[in-house]
Amino acid sequence: MSVPRARLLDLMKAQCQLFSTTFNPEGLRLGNKVLRKRLLGPSFVSYYPPKLVTHKDMLREFAPFELTIDNQKEDMRRDHIAGLKFRGKSAPKKIRTAPDANAKKKKK
């Protein structure tokens, strides 16, 4: 028992409507396989973890409200620099005057 082709095509059409696929009985190359694929961009972008809030960010956010938190590391650094200054070992002061024209020339 054979089924007429027209009837089979009707069935195919109904199938395509139902499952929202492209009705293409001739098997033409319509490039639909490109559109069927999901977009990969979001998964590419999320490979590296996003930047989270750091201690520094918190301090900066709460600075206007004068909510300060002890930062032991920073305090220690300042103490260290103060110690160096006391002993005269800190960085030299920046020269505010314009540099001499002759000073740039190096000895040969």
Added chain:
Amino acid sequence: MSMFRAKKLDIGCYYNAFIIRDHSKRKAVAAAEPERQALRYIIRNETLPARTRAIAQLQLTQMHAYTRPTQIRNRCTMGGKGRGVLRDFKMSRFMFRMNALSGNIPGVKKASW
């Protein structure tokens, strides 16, 4: 390419120049993906006129290299290495070994029989 690079660092893991570059590429690929897919669709659709398809081919080849998904490489998120990276853990083989042995990766245990 500096125009793709974020003005402010937006990665929370270990980073170096390679990782920042790879991340910029990832964002460029994600932004240009719909356009690329549309061009690819036009190129592959044989019912469209040949001229349209040829123009689409040219446009696709003239897009920036950073928008090409093959430019992306999975790098180690803890050391930045580009080779020997385990996809499941986003870590290079040595980083994976060190972290697994110290028990930082849940569910991973050294096999012994």
